Amino acid sequence: MLSRTDRWLFDYAELDVIAMLSTRLDEARRFVHRELGGLAGSGEPATTLRTTLKCYLDTERSLNATAELLHVARNTVAYRIQRAEQLRGREIKVRRMHLQVALALAEEFGDLVLSEQATPR
16 A cells, blocks of 8 residues: 555565565665665665666676666666665675665655655555
């Protein structure tokens, strides 16, 4: 119900981890900020970097597959990944599973977990 997507039907198998982690939004918010660092910022640049990074990790770190899915150049993906690491403050291989979960939470809940002061709708 808190998802920012327009879907009205969800497959629990796709969102089981997200559902478990979102039962306490305050904890989820702290987790997202801890794992994403500067990537937890608002605005289009941070959103683009998070989207690119999530796609990159979802495609098993394939620059080519990510570039194809996002319809951008391979070098653009490489630059965005490098920039995401800079904003996060550490390499993506550090706590990779945690990073992927934080990115999934950010994608699904947006400002509810990205904003320091967010409240449920």
